Structures are given as C-alpha cells and as structure tokens.
Amino acid sequence: MAYLDEIKATVKARNPHDREFLQAVDEVLDSLEIVVEKDPSLLGSGIFERIVEPERQIIFRVPWVDDKGKVQVNRGYRVQFNSAIGPYKGGLRFHPSVNLSIIKFLGFEQVFKNALTTLPMGGGKGGSDFDPKGKSDQEIMRFCQSFMSELYRHIGADCDVPAGDIGVGAREVGYLFGQYKRLRNTFSGTLTGKGLTWGGSLIRKEATGYGLCYFTEAMLNDHQKSMAGKKVVISGSGNVAIYAAEKAAQLGALVIAMSDSKGYVYDPCGIDLDLIKEIKEVKRERIKVYADMKKDVTYVDCCKDIWTIPCDIALPCATQNELDEAGAKALLSHGVIAVAEGANMPCTPEAIAAFQNAKILYAPGKASNAGGVACSGLEMSQNSMRYSWSSEEVDAKLKTIMESIYQNVAQTADAYGHTDNFVVGANIAGFLKVAQAMKEQGIV
Structure with missing residues (x-):
C-alpha cells in the first residue's frame, strides 16, 4: 500500500542506520495494510505516522570508577515510545551490543506486547552498552548508581516503570532501586523485578x-x-x-x-x-x-x-x-x-x-513472551495496593493472561482472513487497542 510505503520510507530516512528498528517497523506495518483497507478513517488522524516515532528518546553519559580506580564511560538510553494506554513499561538491557537501534526496536515491540496483556501499560525500553560479565559486585553497584543518577529524572510509578532484561537481574535492579529511592526520597513501585522483601512479586523471575x-x-x-x-x-x-x-x-x-x-x-x-x-x-x-x-x-x-x-x-x-x-x-x-x-x-x-x-x-515474541511484562504489570498492581499475592495466585493470573492473549491473537487473525497467522493477529490486535486510545486523546 502506497500510504504505508511512504511511512516506511520516512522512517528509513530518519533512522538510516537503525537496522533492528527498521526490521520491526516493516514487520508491523506489513501486517496493518488490511486494517487500513477495513478502516480508512485511521489515515486522517496520523496514527501510523505517530506510532512509529518515539515520544521521547533519552541518551546520556554514564561515568563510573572500576576497581583499579580508572574512570570508565558508558552510554545510557531510555526510549519512551508510546504512553497512550498507560505509563511507559519496558526493561533495561546491559550488554555491549546495546545501541539506539536495538533500544528503539525493543521499545516499539513493547508497545504492542503490552497492549496484548490487557493491562494498562505503554511501551518503552532502555539500557546501556555496559557489560556486567566479569565485573565485581562493587563495580556493578557503582555503574548502576551512576546510571540511575541520570535516569531518575525521567521515570516514576505513574510515568515510566523500567524492569530487568539481558544483563539486568535481581542484583542490578536492587542497586538501581536503592539509588532511585535515595535520590527521590520516596519508596514507590518505580521499578519491577524487585526483591520479594521490598515490593517484588512472586513468579516474576x-x-x-x-x-x-x-x-x-x-x-x-x-x-x-x-x-x-x-x-x-x-x-x-x-x-x-x-x-x-x-x-x-x-x-x-x-x-x-x-x-x-x-x-x-x-x-x-x-x-x-x-x-x-x-x-x-x-x-x-x-x-x-x-x-x-x-x-x-x-x-x-x-x-x-x-x-x-x-x-x-x-x-x-x-x-x-x-x-x-x-x-x-x-x-x-x-x-x-x-x-x-x-x-x-x-x-x-x-x-x-x-x-x-x-x-x-x-x-511471535510480542505475544508469546509477554508473560514477563504481564507479571511486571501485576507487580505494579500489588505495589499500588501495598499488597502481595501468593505465588499460586500470580501464576494463575499469568496463565489466564497468556491464554487470553492467544485467544485474542487467534481470533483477530481469523477475523481479518489470516487464520493461524499469529504475526498478523498479534500486530493488529495490539495496534487496534493503542490506535483507539491515540484517536480519543487527540493529536499529542
């Protein structure tokens, strides 16, 4: 379709070196041609132009001191992609391969994945090219504290709630949260994947x-x-x-x-x-x-x-x-x-x-691997209530969410004439929920 081809061309011109991001955008837009054919009104409100452009991209320097006393410098990222249905939600990845393209692709995918969970969460992602492998606990703590000393300005329980990802486990989340609490002087559900004694959810790992x-x-x-x-x-x-x-x-x-x-x-x-x-x-x-x-x-x-x-x-x-x-x-x-x-x-x-x-x-992963962020959403709910569910309760809710995601994806694929094409089903089901919210909230 010429209209979506023009959007792809614009995205490519703006992000010429972002291979992973362009791959993700192409895959989603290819699935949405039949949506445009069925509902041309989507073209008038700039939904497609807006949904492929992050609301905010933050890049920052992360200086820290290694165990030998040498200053090291890494680059930090947070891409807040879309908040139409809730606070930005998505993990932090610490790995040498991290760059802006990977963070944008992950944030873009997160928008649709989070929409499929049925929970009120927008999409975002972040991280750094820092490599935790081979680092001491003290080095990782110093890096995490430096990273959060910039990131804290941009996140919050009702704004943006990061979690873990590759290279960011319970240890890293603990150091990040400790620094956030210190800087903000507040104890809130701003990160998920927290320890079980201080606001974490059973079954999250x-x-x-x-x-x-x-x-x-x-x-x-x-x-x-x-x-x-x-x-x-x-x-x-x-x-x-x-x-x-x-x-x-x-x-x-x-x-x-x-x-x-x-x-x-x-x-x-x-x-x-x-x-x-x-x-x-x-x-x-x-x-x-x-x-x-x-x-x-x-x-x-x-x-x-x-x-x-x-x-x-x-x-x-x-x-x-x-x-x-x-x-x-x-x-x-x-x-x-x-x-x-x-x-x-x-x-x-x-x-x-x-x-x-x-x-x-x-x-596709935006449907089948949504369990992690779904449980993060459940952790956010427990934090808001100052309450904890048992592992059996969380597991049962997780199972129900994943089964409902499958049914939604399968039924959407069937409704659009692509039975058992779960890529099409996931992309359309996630997109329709976000697009409806964007239309109702005006041009923002």
Missing part, C-alpha cells in the same frame, strides 16, 4: 518462561496437540530459557538442548535443570561446564547450530535475529511442529517466512 509455555500450550491445544511427550530445543540459558525449560517439563515435554552465547549442550535423556541452574544462576559459568559434569552429553562450540537438533518444538529464548533461514530450514527438515519466541524478535524475516510457508505453528 519465572514469568516470561512460564508464560511462553502457557501460550505455546494454548496454541497447541487449539490444534488438538499438546507439549506432553514432545522433544523441545531451547536456545539461551538465562531466566527466560531456564524457566521455559522448567514449565515445559512440568507440562510433560522433554527438553533436550540449551545454549549460551558460546555454544550449546545436547542431552538426549533430558536437560538436568537443577544442574543448569547451579551453573548459570549460582556459579555464573559457561554452559560447556554442563557437558563436563554429565555423561553422554554433547557440547558444540557454536550456539547457532542448536537448530540442527531434531525436535518437535523450538523455543528461541536468547536474543534478536538468532534463528535465521538456515536454522529454520534445519528445524523444518526434522519435522518441527511449533516455534514460539521467548526472546524479542529472535527469528529473522526469512526464518519467519519459512515457518509460515510450511504452515507450522509460529508465535
């Missing part, structure tokens, strides 16, 4: 992985299948991957492979999750150690090759664009029946096309 499996199971059930008895390959070994593996096993699946940024392990008898947790959560070591400690386990020094392992279900839970066309073809050649994204945009456009052309079940 597990939520993205659990939610991914709840969504996948709902998708399979709707097609007279289930996870029970299926072989599952999961990329990554952070929170998302670990707790996706845990929930998959609880649902009767056999998880046979996991990875980190260096390589993957294949355990045909099923991954020993307690050992993975010890290696990754306690010792913070490479996944290769798993193969050193267990018999009949294969370690391969190339994480991308994990997709060559025959499986029924693939759950990419590591990072963006990790599963390319070659990986997709390898999975399809071995009879994979479902792929659901646990990471943000882990499948390349070519991989997605391969899955859709093969008519397998494919779930």
